[in-house]
Amino acid sequence: MKQVSYHADEQGFYGEFGGAFIPEMLYPNTEELRKSYLEITSRPEFQKEFKALLKDYVGRPTPLFYASRLSEKYQTKIYLKREDLCHTGAHKVNNTIGQILLAKALGKKRIIAETGAGQHGVATATVCALMGIECVVYMGALDIKRQAPNVARMKLLGATVRAAESGSKTLKDATNEAIRDWINNPVDTHYIIGSVVGPHPYPDMVARFQSVISEEIGSQLMEKEGRELPDYVIACVGGGSNAAGIYYHYLDRPEVKLVAVEAAGKGVDSGHSAATSALGKVGIIHGSKTLLMQTGDGQITEPYSISAGLDYPGVGPMHAHLFTSKRAQFISITDEKAMEAGRELAALEGIIPAIETSHAFAVFETLKCKKEDVVVVNLSGRGDKDLQTYIDYFEL
Amino acid sequence: MMRIQKTLKNKEALLSIYATAGYPQLNDTVEVLKQLQASGVDMIEIGLPFSDPLADGPTIQESSTTALENGMSTEVLFKQLEGIREHIHIPLIIMGYFNPVLQYGVEAFCQKCQAIGIDGIILPDLPLEIYQREYQDIFERYGLSMIFLITPQTSDERIRAIEAASSSFIYMVSSASTTGKVNGFSDENRAYFKRIADMHLKVPTVVGFGIADAETFQQATAFSKGAIIGSAFIRHLKQHGVEQIASFIHSLKPSHV
Numbered sequence: 001m002k003q004v005s006y007h008a009d010e011q012g013f014y015g016e017f018g019g020a021f022i023p024e025m026l027y028p029n030t031e032e033l034r035k036s037y038l039e040i041t042s043r044p045e046f047q048k049e050f051k052a053l054l055k056d057y058v059g060r061p062t063p064l065f066y067a068s069r070l071s072e073k074y075q076t077k078i079y080l081k082r083e084d085l086c087h088t089g090a091h092k093v094n095n096t097i098g099q100i101l102l103a104k105a106l107g108k109k110r111i112i113a114e115t116g117a118g119q120h121g122v123a124t125a126t127v128c129a130l131m132g133i134e135c136v137v138y139m140g141a142l143d144i145k146r147q148a149p150n151v152a153r154m155k156l157l158g159a160t161v162r163a164a165e166s167g168s169k170t171l172k173d174a175t176n177e178a179i180r181d182w183i184n185n186p187v188d189t190h191y192i193i194g195s196v197v198g199p200h201p202y203p204d205m206v207a208r209f210q211s212v213i214s215e216e217i218g219s220q221l222m223e224k225e226g227r228e229l230p231d232y233v234i235a236c237v238g239g240g241s242n243a244a245g246i247y248y249h250y251l252d253r254p255e256v257k258l259v260a261v262e263a264a265g266k267g268v269d270s271g272h273s274a275a276t277s278a279l280g281k282v283g284i285i286h287g288s289k290t291l292l293m294q295t296g297d298g299q300i301t302e303p304y305s306i307s308a309g310l311d312y313p314g315v316g317p318m319h320a321h322l323f324t325s326k327r328a329q330f331i332s333i334t335d336e337k338a339m340e341a342g343r344e345l346a347a348l349e350g351i352i353p354a355i356e357t358s359h360a361f362a363v364f365e366t367l368k369c370k371k372e373d374v375v376v377v378n379l380s381g382r383g384d385k386d387l388q389t390y391i392d393y394f395e396l
Numbered sequence: 397m398m399r400i401q402k403t404l405k406n407k408e409a410l411l412s413i414y415a416t417a418g419y420p421q422l423n424d425t426v427e428v429l430k431q432l433q434a435s436g437v438d439m440i441e442i443g444l445p446f447s448d449p450l451a452d453g454p455t456i457q458e459s460s461t462t463a464l465e466n467g468m469s470t471e472v473l474f475k476q477l478e479g480i481r482e483h484i485h486i487p488l489i490i491m492g493y494f495n496p497v498l499q500y501g502v503e504a505f506c507q508k509c510q511a512i513g514i515d516g517i518i519l520p521d522l523p524l525e526i527y528q529r530e531y532q533d534i535f536e537r538y539g540l541s542m543i544f545l546i547t548p549q550t551s552d553e554r555i556r557a558i559e560a561a562s563s564s565f566i567y568m569v570s571s572a573s574t575t576g577k578v579n580g581f582s583d584e585n586r587a588y589f590k591r592i593a594d595m596h597l598k599v600p601t602v603v604g605f606g607i608a609d610a611e612t613f614q615q616a617t618a619f620s621k622g623a624i625i626g627s628a629f630i631r632h633l634k635q636h637g638v639e640q641i642a643s644f645i646h647s648l649k650p651s652h653v
Binding site for chain 2: 019020021022023024025026027028166167172173176179180183184185186187281282283284285286287294296297298299300301
């Protein structure tokens with residue numbers, strides 16, 4: 001009997017999800033990537049350069065830190081995978097390093113990217129500066145106003161930031177604009193997608209670049225606990241790239257429980273939420289068949305979360321499959337619970353997390369882990385960028 | 397579905413117009429169709445608006461956003477088009493994106509299209525392979541011709557595969573672009589038109605994207621069976637309203653006066 005795989009098949013399907021639902025104008029672009037990404041990324045010289053940059057430029061391996069006071073409070077063993085210590089402040093750069101090297105190998109002269117809160121835009125502008133390649137970042141006009149520091153960072157790094165004025169003027173529209181740019185510049189441009197979303201091969205490609213996160217955990221956990229596998233792996237999910245990275249080496253190991261934490265916003269049923277697994281239906285967004293938030297008529301709706309990085313109306317196809325197959329447990333956390341969990345982590349461990357990441361720290365009461373359980377939480381980003389939100393929320 | 401084939405057979409330099417349903421006002425849809433037919437248009441693509449139209453430029457996206465704000469939906473469009481064949485005898489094609497069709501239910505959608513008298517469907521983000529594997533039987537059962545796009549980057553081999561799956565015409569995208577983007581055709585465009593003409597495909601091609609006036613219309617139809625105008629028409633409609641449709645059409649194709 002064929003075992004269920006939680007990885008993408010050759011056509012980029014995870015169960016019924018994924019694939020490449022793209023207009024013909026994009027076919028040559030994605031086809032070029034589809035045919036070459038596995039071959040190029042497995043070349044020894046690619047791997048050598050990728051690993052060297054992750055080590056010397058990003059600062060990998062990131063530590064696996066035993067959070068003793070948090071563990072004491074929740075009566076279980078909690079480890080933090082410190083992706084917040086990566087250069088640029090989040091896991092996002094693992095993927096942009098991989099994709100810029102791929103773009104170079106393909107002879108591309110120009111990079112485009114979409115960004116919501118600006119984290120992926122900054123990570124892309126960073127690697128473009130490093131490689132001396134032209135960079136254009138699309139960002140929703142509304143987000144440009146809300147995320148001024150990251151806009152300034154991208155500009156300092158030499159990128160051009162273009163406002164997406166269409167639709168709801170947020171992440172999904174920035175993604176549409178980036179895809180349109182790619183349609184109009186099919187030959188010289190590579191599109192660096194920031195999450196495990198979009199048409200095949202993006203979800204699989206981005207997951208592979210992020211898989212360095214779970215790859216490192218094995219030996220780190222062996223050293224600390226004398227075992228390679230944790231009992232629980234917890235990550236927040238917007239599009240799902242940090243979750244894909246920390247789940248990757250455990251996908252086909254059912255003894256490791258995977259926990260995906262979505263943003264419930266003001267409450268799953270409040271009408272102001274980004275809990276795609278709870279509210280989404282099967283549909284097509286940005287070239288991928290997945291779960292997405294939409295009207296009965298199939299129009300894509302605008303999600304809400306206090307964290308800009310989680311308010312994507314869809315979820316990567318890998319995660320849609322993990323949800324429907326029940327391989328992962330999905331929990332949604334409100335703005336309020338997430339903010340409290342962020343504050344708690346700061347107070348107990350001296351680490352201020354990104355608000356996206358804070359959601360992942362609000363699930364311990366729900367999970368009821370045992371005292372001897374080994375729990376790894378992906379501390380996917382640091383909270384510097386969210387200081388103003390913390391200030392406003394807690395009236396600091 | 398024979399309506400499209402007959403029109404293609406009997407006409408030269410066929411003019412097809414794309415009109416967003418529910419634009420400029422929700423209930424303008426049928427009046428726009430009537431005016432287009434009366435001014436001598438040969439075929440119409442009715443745009444089913446979508447919130448995230450990837451293949452379209454700003455003009456059509458804006459018209460889609462307006463139409464959705466006006467209250468347009470798949471359900472409303474089907475209601476508006478009930479009995480349309482009492483007035484409109486030229487081929488009607490629905491052009492939209494796959495997600496709204498998926499939510500309506502592919503079979504229910506096809507059934508409704510057949511009942512109304514729709515001849516063809518264009519869904520740019522439903523790729524050939526998935527269409528053939530999962531949906532071709534359904535569309536054919538309801539007599540709907542699926543129309544596929546090709547671009548200057550589409551390989552000959554893939555064009556042959558698209559040809560084999562096409563029953564009416566192939567939508568030839570003039571250049572690597574979203575809708576409404578180019579102004580005038582270059583030698584490169586013309587070389588592409590000629591390359592495709594020289595393939596002697598068993599179904600005719602109709603050119604779309606970048607056709608805005610009599611000159612580009614004439615250039616496009618020199619190598620193909622017809623041409624589709626979308627963004628330029630929407631811009632005219634926005635500026636001059638439904639009453640002035642005929643003047644726009646006549647400016648494109650004086651022979652239709």
